[in-house]
Amino acid sequence: xxxxxxxxxxxxxxxxxxxxxxxxxxxxxxxxxxxxxxxxxxxxxxxxxxxxxxxxxxxxxxxxxxxxxxxxxxxxxxxxxxxxxxxxxxxxxxxxxxxxxxxxxxxxxxxxxxxxxxxxxxxxxxxxxxxxxxxxxxxxxxxxxxxxxxxxxxxxxxxxxxxxxxxxxxxxxxxxxxxxxxxxxxxxxxxxxxxxxxxxxxxxxxxxxxxxxxxxxxxxxxxxxxxxxxxxxxxxxxxxxxxxxxxxxxxxxxxxxxxxxxxxxxxxxxxx
Amino acid sequence: xxxxxxxxxxxxxxxxxxxxxxxxxxxxxxxxxxxxxxxxxxxxxxxxxxxxxxxxxxxxxxxxxxxxxxxxxxxxxxxxxxxxxxxxxxxxxxxxxxxxxxxxxxxxxxxxxxxxxxxxxxxxxxxxxxxxxxxxxxxxxxxxxxxxxxxxxxxxxxxxxxxxxxxxxxxxxxxxxxxxxxxxxxxxxxxxxxxxxxxxxxxxxxxxxxxxxxxxxxxxxxxxxxxxxxxxxxxxxxxxxxxxxxxxxxxxxxxxxxxxxxxxxxxxxxxxxxxxxxxxxxxxxxxxxxxxxxxxxxxxxxxxxxxxxxxxxxxxxxxxxxxxxxxxxxxxxxxxxxxxxxxxxxxxxxxxxxxxxxxxxxxxxxxxxxxxxxxxxxxxxxxxxxx
Ligand SMILES: Nc1ncnc2c1ncn2[C@@H]1O[C@H](COP(=O)(O)OP(=O)(O)OP(=O)(O)O)[C@@H](O)[C@H]1O
Ligand SMILES: [Mg+2]
Numbered sequence: 304x305x306x307x308x309x310x311x312x313x314x315x316x317x318x319x320x321x322x323x324x325x326x327x328x329x330x331x332x333x334x335x336x337x338x339x340x341x342x343x344x345x346x347x348x349x350x351x352x353x354x355x356x357x358x359x360x361x362x363x364x365x366x367x368x369x370x371x372x373x374x375x376x377x378x379x380x381x382x383x384x385x386x387x388x389x390x391x392x393x394x395x396x397x398x399x400x401x402x403x404x405x406x407x408x409x410x411x412x413x414x415x416x417x418x419x420x421x422x423x424x425x426x427x428x429x430x431x432x433x434x435x436x437x438x439x440x441x442x443x444x445x446x447x448x449x450x451x452x453x454x455x456x457x458x459x460x461x462x463x464x465x466x467x468x469x470x471x472x473x474x475x476x477x478x479x480x481x482x483x484x485x486x487x488x489x490x491x492x493x494x495x496x497x498x499x500x501x502x503x504x505x506x507x508x509x510x511x512x513x514x515x516x517x518x519x520x521x522x523x524x525x526x527x528x529x530x531x532x533x534x535x536x537x538x539x540x541x542x543x544x545x546x547x548x549x550x551x552x553x554x555x556x557x558x559x560x561x562x563x564x565x566x567x568x569x570x571x572x573x574x575x
Numbered sequence: 576x577x578x579x580x581x582x583x584x585x586x587x588x589x590x591x592x593x594x595x596x597x598x599x600x601x602x603x604x605x606x607x608x609x610x611x612x613x614x615x616x617x618x619x620x621x622x623x624x625x626x627x628x629x630x631x632x633x634x635x636x637x638x639x640x641x642x643x644x645x646x647x648x649x650x651x652x653x654x655x656x657x658x659x660x661x662x663x664x665x666x667x668x669x670x671x672x673x674x675x676x677x678x679x680x681x682x683x684x685x686x687x688x689x690x691x692x693x694x695x696x697x698x699x700x701x702x703x704x705x706x707x708x709x710x711x712x713x714x715x716x717x718x719x720x721x722x723x724x725x726x727x728x729x730x731x732x733x734x735x736x737x738x739x740x741x742x743x744x745x746x747x748x749x750x751x752x753x754x755x756x757x758x759x760x761x762x763x764x765x766x767x768x769x770x771x772x773x774x775x776x777x778x779x780x781x782x783x784x785x786x787x788x789x790x791x792x793x794x795x796x797x798x799x800x801x802x803x804x805x806x807x808x809x810x811x812x813x814x815x816x817x818x819x820x821x822x823x824x825x826x827x828x829x830x831x832x833x834x835x836x837x838x839x840x841x842x843x844x845x846x847x848x849x850x851x852x853x854x855x856x857x858x859x860x861x862x863x864x865x866x867x868x869x870x871x872x873x874x875x876x877x878x879x880x881x882x883x884x885x886x887x888x889x890x891x892x893x894x895x896x897x898x899x900x901x902x903x904x905x906x907x908x909x910x911x912x913x914x915x916x917x918x919x920x921x922x923x924x925x926x927x928x929x930x931x932x933x934x935x936x937x938x939x940x941x942x943x944x945x946x947x948x949x950x951x952x953x954x955x956x957x958x959x960x961x962x
Contacts, residue, residue: 454847454865454866455847457846457847457864457865457866458846458847458848458866460846461846461847461848461849462848464843464846496880497862497864497865497882498864499844499861499862
């Protein structure tokens, strides 16, 4: 059986690539798959922190590529899920110390043993980006509903298409349904209309996600978090389930609904 | 401020602008200047004068005559001459000179004080000339602003619609003009006064010429036809927007397509960072997103939403049009003219999936956008996209 390599990319920084990688990786492992999450953000590694594994790092990606250790030695098993592994990025090197072919070889090896390899791509469109998209068979673009993020996403989609990674899918992160409702934030239709790609899911802006991140536990473990639910649904779609896309709308009591209808909602949480 | 019939003077501190009527014979202009200076003797003691000769072409000895008069009567020195762009254009009307024309900010200046006794005015593309260019712009401003020589002011602003913009962008292209001794025969004949022009080397600010301000030459009909030469193309080519090496996936379609005028059909969404340049017509079977750029020698037709940069008639064809099923660009360019969408108050309205075919065309130097019903030779009505 052969695994699939998916790159999570965005162009713009800070839109939620690392968060998405951690949650999709965890989500797929929760569904019983063998998964590796691979941090290619060399010099600015984050994925280990988000997954709560930074204390366990001995070897990293660059050590593997430069032959200082075996692949299995750099793979860190997740705290909760035995079939989920992290390969951390090196923190003391830069993006030019590896190349796309080396990373592709590594992923081809991983694909023999794992169902999914999820690559956390660095921001930008330079060497780090090229390395990260090299091995991928599929791409997921993360964006936020902001014009600048969309512009970068558009650029990245163009570059992916030019390198034969067609039909990338889109995750819109940090949506605030109340703002969308008031017309202060771009909505799903505006974004899809502009980027002309298939939408994989929408993740609301969520305080519980920040709490979870700070605790080193991907928010998808938190059954009460709206963003966690959103990532569960996204994972199911990646895994081939037919989960309809739901418009984000506030959940809660009567007062919340009234506020929502009046466009003055504050607790902007729901599922997507 | 003083005024006679043929000489108009704008005093500005130690630097004074003299504008000499370009319609009267040179002898009359000469006499008027002398009379004017005699009449206000004592008013000027030192300082420099810049002289606007309008459409007149001065032979080198006429230049020294004027300088002589000023020196004799008042002790003023001539810092520079400047003239109407028409004259400049005529003077530059050689094939090697045309290449240097894309910038709107041209200058015809002769640094007379520096040349001392030499009958040839010479402007070299040196760093100090930077200041001269600024002076020219100020001069234009004063002529226009204070209502003297109104004709010139309008003409300048018409011919160089991007002058103000160019000033903002600090775009400065200097053209060295060498008036050789061989054409120094004193005469009012236009041809004899014409100077030799040497090709400008890489000039300051050229790298900064943005696609928005690069034009393929002035708007006169003859020049438009002439600029269709391959030569002129190389010069007006905007800078590469992508900093990545070629033959990488990164460079996309950054260079001009093959130099033919067939229609280019693009069957994908043009995304941010993509630049398409084609000599003929361009049809995009998809959207043109913000940050993408289509530059066509002919028409542009977008069977989708146009939100990026579109420049039709980029080789100077004012008849070129831009058509789109949804025309949502804030900025369009036809020929050498730039237009910006009128600002709509409040939030931009969402059109959703509905289409609204519109066509952009050029009428009297302004780009208009009108609903498209059928193809015509001339389009009318529409909303102006002021430059
Ligand atoms: N849906 C969300 N709600 C609230 N906060 C979020 C959400 N998604 C991401 N964040 C926060 O935004 C920040 C940036 O997220 P993240 O590190 O995943 O982005 P990134 O794209 O990987 O950034 P970089 O480009 O630096 O690698 C983090 O602090 C994260 O907790
Ligand atoms: Mg990251």
